[in-house]
Amino acid sequence: MKAKLLTLLLASLLLPILALAQAGSSVVQNLTVEVKPITKIAVSGNPGALYITDYQTGSDVLSVSDSKSRYSMLTNVENMKIVASINNEMPAGTKLMVRLESSKGLSNGFVDVSSARAPVEVVTGLGKGSDLNQTITYTFAANPSVGSMNADTRVVTLTLTN
Amino acid sequence: MKILGKIVLMLMLLALCLGGLSAQTTCSASQTVTFGVLRVASQSVAANLSEGVPDAEAAVSSSMPLKVTVGSDASAEEFRSIARTAVVKKIRNQQKNFSRPFTTASETQDLLRVNPAKSVITVTE
Numbered sequence: 002m003k004a005k006l007l008t009l010l011l012a013s014l015l016l017p018i019l020a021l022a023q024a025g026s027s028v029v030q031n032l033t034v035e036v037k038p039i040t041k042i043a044v045s046g047n048p049g050a051l052y053i054t055d056y057q058t059g060s061d062v063l064s065v066s067d068s069k070s071r072y073s074m075l076t077n078v079e080n081m082k083i084v085a086s087i088n089n090e091m092p093a094g095t096k097l098m099v100r101l102e103s104s105k106g107l108s109n110g111f112v113d114v115s116s117a118r119a120p121v122e123v124v125t126g127l128g129k130g131s132d133l134n135q136t137i138t139y140t141f142a143a144n145p146s147v148g149s150m151n152a153d154t155r156v157v158t159l160t161l162t163n
Numbered sequence: 164m165k166i167l168g169k170i171v172l173m174l175m176l177l178a179l180c181l182g183g184l185s186a187q188t189t190c191s192a193s194q195t196v197t198f199g200v201l202r203v204a205s206q207s208v209a210a211n212l213s214e215g216v217p218d219a220e221a222a223v224s225s226s227m228p229l230k231v232t233v234g235s236d237a238s239a240e241e242f243r244s245i246a247r248t249a250v251v252k253k254i255r256n257q258q259k260n261f262s263r264p265f266t267t268a269s270e271t272q273d274l275l276r277v278n279p280a281k282s283v284i285t286v287t288e
Contacts, residue, residue, distance in 0.1 A: 040190040051198040063200070070194060078188050097196065141198045152199035160191040 038078050042161040044137070045071040050152070051141035064142035072101065073133040074161050081127040081163050082106070084120035088156040091115040094147040098140045099123060099157060105132040111140060120160060127161075 048067040074083070083101060091097050098111040106127035114121060139157075143150070 038188045040188045042190045042192050044192045044194050047195045047197075051196065053200045072192065076188070081188070095198070095200075097198070137194070139196055141196075143200050147200055150198075150200040152197055154195050154197050156193050156195050158191050158193045160189060162189040 036077065039076060040078065040081065040161045040163075041075040042083065042159060043073050044159065045134075048137065048139045051139060052152070053141065053143055063145065063147075064140055066138055066140045068136050068138040070137045070139075071134050072137055072159060073131070073135070074127070075131040076127065076161065077129050078163055079128050081161055082122055083124040083127070084160050084162060085112065085114050085117060085123045086120040086158050086160070087114045087117050088158075090118065091155065092147075092150065092153070094144040095150070096140075096142040097155065097157075098142070100138045100140075101159070102136040102138075103127070103132060104135065105130055111138075114157060120158075123159070 048070045051065050051067055053063045053065050083103075083106075085099055085101075087097065096113060096115045098113050098115075100111045101108055101123045103124045106124045109123050109125065112121055112123050137159075
């Protein structure tokens with residue numbers, strides 16, 4: 002009788018352990034996911050030097066162009082645009098124009114940035130996605146009254162913005 | 164306790180502002196553009212009035228602006244003009260020294276006079 006009681010007591014002690022072993026275990030983690038607005042624009046380098054070396058027959062304006070540089074952009078925001086600005090105004094009698102090719106938005110064609118200290122729009126209506134390796138064309142023009150002009154530089158900034 | 168509440172509220176507002184800044188949708192890239200006007204490809208458009216011809220005159224017209232060069236050596240002088248017609252002359256100095264002609268080159272309005280004489284006058288575009 003005493004042995005039976007001891008057996009029952011032992012079994013009752015082991016039951017919770019068995020119950021625990023069958024229930025298994027789990028842990029919980031909370032993941033926070035967010036996609037922030039992304040806007041990236043990059044250029045391939047500087048354009049070639051724009052030197053006017055002679056008057057063109059039958060034209061009152063001298064001009065020279067370069068289309069060697071490219072830009073790429075990426076965004077996950079709708080209705081973006083690219084604006085251009087220049088660090089200093091162009092010398093009197095000269096003009097600097099820029100045209101950005103675009104397969105995702107609407108290019109404004111050649112845009113005069115000669116005095117664009119405040120940004121001017123060059124591409125509009127850009128939606129989500131990327132536009133890679135697009136051509137940038139610069140045109141430098143000078144009136145015939147402009148004599149020889151030593152090489153000079155300007156910094157043109159392209160900004161992808163909404 | 165109220166002060167603590169206000170501090171917490173300000174911190175929350177600051178966090179919201181910083182969050183707004185980090186979500187700014189603007190990116191820029193810059194290019195340096197080099198430019199200049201170099202007149203190195205001019206071509207002569209008129210026959211030179213050469214040395215040994217004390218009295219000579221030539222009228223030149225062109226659709227392009229003209230450049231008059233007096234002299235042919237390192238000390239040559241250039242007169243650039245946007246005029247498209249030029250008259251160049253070599254005439255004798257008839258007042259002081261008959262043996263030494265002086266040279267003039269004239270555009271439609273401005274007379275360019277060089278003394279002592281430089282014999283060769285060239286007009287280029």
